[in-house]
Amino acid sequence: MASSTSASSPHRKLLRSLVYWAVQRCRMSESPCRLTVSVKRPAEAASASLLRVSVSDTGVGSKLEEFLELDVLARETPVEKWDGTLLITTTGRDIKCKIHQAGYHIQKSCNIQILILRAPNLACELFVEQIGNAESRNVRLPQDSDDVHHSVMASSSDRLVSGLKDYALSHGNTCDKCDTCILNRDLLKIGTGAANNVDRRKAKGLHVEVVIVIARTASDLCCWMVNCPSTQVLYFEDFVPCPISQSSFNVLVSTDWQSYGFKLKGGFIDDEGNAVLEWDSMTFARVDIAIHTYLECAMQDGQGSQQDRHLVRKALKSALSHLKANHARDFLSCHGQRVREYVPDLAESIAGLILSSNDKEFQDECITLLGLGSDQDSEGLVRSSICEKMVHIIELNDTKENVDDNAPYLFECEKLDEDSQLDEEYEDEDMVFDF
Amino acid sequence: MARREKRRGAPPLEGDEQRLRRRQEEAGLLLLRIRGLVRWVVEGVATGRSPSIVLHRYRNYCSAADAASPSHCDCSYDAPVGTDVLSLLHKDCHTSRLNVLLRVLLVVQQLLQQNKHCSKRDIYYMYPSIFVEVAVVDRAINDICILFKCSRHNLNVVPVVKGLVMGWIRFEEGEKKVYCITNVNAAFSIPVSIEAIKDVISVAQYILVVEKETVFQRLANDKFCERNRCIVITGRGYPDIPTRRFLRYLVEQLHLPAYCLVDSDPHGFDILATYKFGSLQLAYDANLLRVPDIRWLGVFTSDFEDFCLPDCCLLHLSPEDRRKAEGILARCYLHKEAPELRSELEAMLQKGVKFEIEALSASSISFLSDKYIPEKIKQGRHL
Numbered sequence: 076m077a078s079s080t081s082a083s084s085p086h087r088k089l090l091r092s093l094v095y096w097a098v099q100r101c102r103m104s105e106s107p108c109r110l111t112v113s114v115k116r117p118a119e120a121a122s123a124s125l126l127r128v129s130v131s132d133t134g135v136g137s138k139l140e141e142f143l144e145l146d147v148l149a150r151e152t153p154v155e156k157w158d159g160t161l162l163i164t165t166t167g168r169d170i171k172c173k174i175h176q177a178g179y180h181i182q183k184s185c186n187i188q189i190l191i192l193r194a195p196n197l198a199c200e201l202f203v204e205q206i207g208n209a210e211s212r213n214v215r216l217p218q219d220s221d222d223v224h225h226s227v228m229a230s231s232s233d234r235l236v237s238g239l240k241d242y243a244l245s246h247g248n249t250c251d252k253c254d255t256c257i258l259n260r261d262l263l264k265i266g267t268g269a270a271n272n273v274d275r276r277k278a279k280g281l282h283v284e285v286v287i288v289i290a291r292t293a294s295d296l297c298c299w300m301v302n303c304p305s306t307q308v309l310y311f312e313d314f315v316p317c318p319i320s321q322s323s324f325n326v327l328v329s330t331d332w333q334s335y336g337f338k339l340k341g342g343f344i345d346d347e348g349n350a351v352l353e354w355d356s357m358t359f360a361r362v363d364i365a366i367h368t369y370l371e372c373a374m375q376d377g378q379g380s381q382q383d384r385h386l387v388r389k390a391l392k393s394a395l396s397h398l399k400a401n402h403a404r405d406f407l408s409c410h411g412q413r414v415r416e417y418v419p420d421l422a423e424s425i426a427g428l429i430l431s432s433n434d435k436e437f438q439d440e441c442i443t444l445l446g447l448g449s450d451q452d453s454e455g456l457v458r459s460s461i462c463e464k465m466v467h468i469i470e471l472n473d474t475k476e477n478v479d480d481n482a483p484y485l486f487e488c489e490k491l492d493e494d495s496q497l498d499e500e501y502e503d504e505d506m507v508f509d510f
Numbered sequence: 511m512a513r514r515e516k517r518r519g520a521p522p523l524e525g526d527e528q529r530l531r532r533r534q535e536e537a538g539l540l541l542l543r544i545r546g547l548v549r550w551v552v553e554g555v556a557t558g559r560s561p562s563i564v565l566h567r568y569r570n571y572c573s574a575a576d577a578a579s580p581s582h583c584d585c586s587y588d589a590p591v592g593t594d595v596l597s598l599l600h601k602d603c604h605t606s607r608l609n610v611l612l613r614v615l616l617v618v619q620q621l622l623q624q625n626k627h628c629s630k631r632d633i634y635y636m637y638p639s640i641f642v643e644v645a646v647v648d649r650a651i652n653d654i655c656i657l658f659k660c661s662r663h664n665l666n667v668v669p670v671v672k673g674l675v676m677g678w679i680r681f682e683e684g685e686k687k688v689y690c691i692t693n694v695n696a697a698f699s700i701p702v703s704i705e706a707i708k709d710v711i712s713v714a715q716y717i718l719v720v721e722k723e724t725v726f727q728r729l730a731n732d733k734f735c736e737r738n739r740c741i742v743i744t745g746r747g748y749p750d751i752p753t754r755r756f757l758r759y760l761v762e763q764l765h766l767p768a769y770c771l772v773d774s775d776p777h778g779f780d781i782l783a784t785y786k787f788g789s790l791q792l793a794y795d796a797n798l799l800r801v802p803d804i805r806w807l808g809v810f811t812s813d814f815e816d817f818c819l820p821d822c823c824l825l826h827l828s829p830e831d832r833r834k835a836e837g838i839l840a841r842c843y844l845h846k847e848a849p850e851l852r853s854e855l856e857a858m859l860q861k862g863v864k865f866e867i868e869a870l871s872a873s874s875i876s877f878l879s880d881k882y883i884p885e886k887i888k889q890g891r892h893l
Binding site: 413414417420421424425427428429432433434440441444445446461464465467468469472 | 541544545548551552558560598608616619620640
């Protein structure tokens with residue numbers, strides 16, 4: 076849960092937990108699985124402020140820990156009218172767990188945004204339904220069919236990349252109707268990194284995946300917002316968003332960003348547990364970073380990923396090196412950038428020394444060494460040839476430590492606040508859980 | 511070979527034609543070296559290798575840590591103490607230095623090809639945005655001298671000379687006759703081009719170097735040279751290169767003793783040290799520019815009492831003076847070569863006082879010329 080109009084922590088925790096366990100069940104399933112988040116708002120006057128949210132999936136393998144956690148979270152949730160029934164639906168069978176609580180009554184509206192990583196075998200949908208006689212309508216936001224097919228049927232190395240791309244574009248683009256912005260997807264620069272630690276004795280494999288998406292300067296893109304000087308790092312564990320761990324945050328702020336041309340001004344963890352990095356003299360429109368830590372097998376003992384800062388550091392460095400390997404010119408280290416600034420002057424001096432020499436034989440020799448023809452001895456040509464070669468030397472030296480990276484997973488973002496009517500009638504994110 | 515030859519001192523005097531041919535050969539050799547360097551740089555760039563230039567680092571003195579027992583250091587008047595590698599791959603400041611060096615070299619190549627001269631300030635104003643300040647050009651010229659094992663005058667980069675000379679000497683500088691001897695009390699400018707000096711004739715008995723022009727003029731006004739057969743030189747403060755070169759030339763050619771008269775303060779001592787040991791900035795040429803046998807005639811702290819000067823002539827050392835004195839005291843060459851000079855400076859620091867040469871006028875206006883200098887030289891009271 077990335078953001079909401081107000082911080083209703085107990086409700087968010089409960090919803091996050093519902094989604095978390097649904098995702099884990101789907102991961103355990105060996106067949107394609109569907110996760111549905113359903114939001115229902117009755118139209119009747121008597122319960123006009125009642126909102127029902129349910130999370131259902133077609134996974135398998137419910138566990139006792141799941142219900143114990145839900146029980147604790149339910150007790151933390153302020154309720155006024157609730158009959159104590161929490162309904163969790165799985166394929167072909169209902170499981171009912173009665174919790175003796177008073178009824179729950181929602182006073183205000185709900186505006187929740189859920190960011191879910193798509194795990195293998197998992198298809199997600201958001202279902203919004205208004206129940207009642209007047210103005211009854213259903214809103215379903217299914218995934219694109221090709222995408223659904225692709226993500227459900229096969230593991231793809233581009234899932235996390237694709238998701239973060241969508242996230243970057245949706246947050247950077249301030250124009251809802253400009254179709255050409257869709258094409259800007261290709262203008263984003265991607266760095267991916269991964270690290271894992273498979274412990275055979277315990278049969279426990281911890282994986283860390285990092286994706287960095289860089290958008291070029293705002294002036295390059297027609298509808299782009301102004302340059303964004305900070306980055307909110309998206310942190311996931313086991314395919315579900317959660318607050319970033321202190322150790323992972325420490326890795327972020329202690330990384331040698333200057334080796335890749337970034338200048339980190341500072342960082343902090345905000346009220347919702349998100350890491351925010353602030354940049355100095357940014358040369359890009361925006362930087363988006365996603366970190367995903369997960370265990371190889373879902374529902375294992377020691378549930379929740381083990382925090383291993385070494386793996387996070389390794390994956391982050393791998394992602395940065397990947398960026399540099401593919402775009403050396405754009406991600407020169409700060410040192411490399413400073414050296415590069417001397418290249419035009421150096422080239423001018425060398426070209427001048429060659430062409431102002433009164434030794435014609437020496438001139439011809441140098442021009443031949445540069446790979447230029449005997450008729451290409453203008454100072455401009457000689458200078459640009461030297462410039463180009465020098466820049467190449469600097470870039471080559473700057474990328475000597477490339478690290479291979481592994482396949483990341485994709486990432487998805489969906490919004491609930493697109494329904495304007497919902498916003499008009501409700502002001503906060505109180506919610507009711509239906510039975 | 512060129513450096514080794516230079517270290518033996520100036521070559522015997524030669525004819526104009528031979529001199530001209532030698533200068534042309536030297537320029538040609540330098541141009542050859544410049545082309546060799548450029549070819550090396552171009553080869554590197556063409557094959558994807560960073561241009562790298564290795565420069566020797568020279569140091570003629572350092573600050574010895576322990577005054578009691580100075581440890582052995584690498585400082586030398588003619589051997590490098592280390593190297594710097596200027597390239598695109600390491601320190602930013604080395605890339606900057608490489609950038610400046612190549613730009614100055616471009617100018618030098620043109621000067622040598624066209625047989626023209628210019629000052630370092632001329633060079634600065636040709637590309638002020640690259641050089642930022644004249645001192646940067648100065649550093650680059652030093653780097654080029656180190657790289658090609660030559661001296662500044664070989665690069666056709668000439669300084670503005672501020673030194674003055676008078677006394678019992680006559681010589682020609684190119685086509686110009688400098689006959690100091692016809693009026694031994696008249697000041698002449700130190701020659702810019704030592705290579706152009708010929709037909710030197712002198713009947714002087716010693717060379718006197720004075721720190722200040724005011725003292726120089728005092729001696730001229732007193733007709734000091736009429737009554738003392740000598741050559742008087744002033745560098746007007748810290749001496750420039752031609753003044754130092756000229757002094758060394760005279761000492762070598764005429765085989766005369768040289769005396770140095772400076773204020774009794776750390777500043778004066780530092781000027782003496784520049785003549786005797788060389789400056790750090792020109793450490794690569796220290797052995798060609800210094801006059802190791804120059805003698806410190808005064809003014810000493812002890813002269814104050816010896817010559818019965820009144821108290822009002824004394825000044826207290828300022829905090830800056832003390833810091834400067836302590837810095838000079840730490841220099842390794844004082845420990846290794848001139849402990850007696852060091853003791854005199856220590857005495858100044860302990861007493862905490864300083865005074866100027868002009869203070870000697872307190873006795874009488876011509877005390878310096880009539881009594882102080884002649885007696886000091888006659889009695890051998892120098893360090």
